[in-house]
Amino acid sequence: MDVILPCLNEEAALPWVLGRMPDGYHPIVVDNASSDRTAEIARDLGAEVVSEPRRGFGAACHAGLLxxxxxxVCFMDADASLDPRQLPAVxxxxxxxxxxxxxxxxxxxASGAWPWHARLGNRLLARRLRRRTGADLHDLGPMRAARREALVELGLTDRRFGYPLEMVLRAAAAGWRVAEVEVDYLPRSGRSKVTGTVRGTMRAISDMRRVMAEHSRTPVMGQEPPGSPRPPGP
Incomplete structure (x- = not known):
């Protein structure tokens, strides 16, 4: 099982994250043009390293997927806010x-793990997502799992913060069974590029609103859930 870890300057968190990777889970660290020793440390700790020079959360995630x-495959943040030992539950x-x-x-x-502005934005987005997809989701969580080939076939195009939302929208439109399980959320190592500031949170929300609007105009249709049986031919 491959674990995709999009990384931008995560040298401080990587030893803890990679050290807690469960047996059978192969980490793929996607270095998104870091200015620190992220790539070097990841290699030293035995992770596969992929370079994605084009900045963007979605760009890093998709490079790892390919x-x-x-x-x-699984996805998760590499900032020590999520415990890899919970990947099997997901x-x-x-x-x-x-x-x-x-x-x-x-x-x-723990106190301070999820700033109020990020939690509020996520709550509003999850409410819209439930109405839009019918999936019983309460968080657009970055730790997730799906089958690799099916994800590639979804044809995800966003390369910014809208990538996680586009994945859910396209999956739901394709008839996938979308579910969630609870995972612990810990105070991250260092300052978040997104939820650590109101500006970062608003940038992520703006990207997600754009993706939501685009998919309301052009819904994805005609795809089958991964692994679903095909009707017999004539």
């Missing part, structure tokens, strides 16, 4: 054919 080789339903896309719904376990 580099992955395992049938099942990936289990996909591995057993009970769901097609599973998101980790973040539950703060």
């Amino acid at each position: 580099a992955a080789r395992a049938d099942l 990936s289990s339903a996909v591995a057993h054919g009970e769901a097609d896309l599973v998101l980790g719904a973040r539950r703060p376990v």
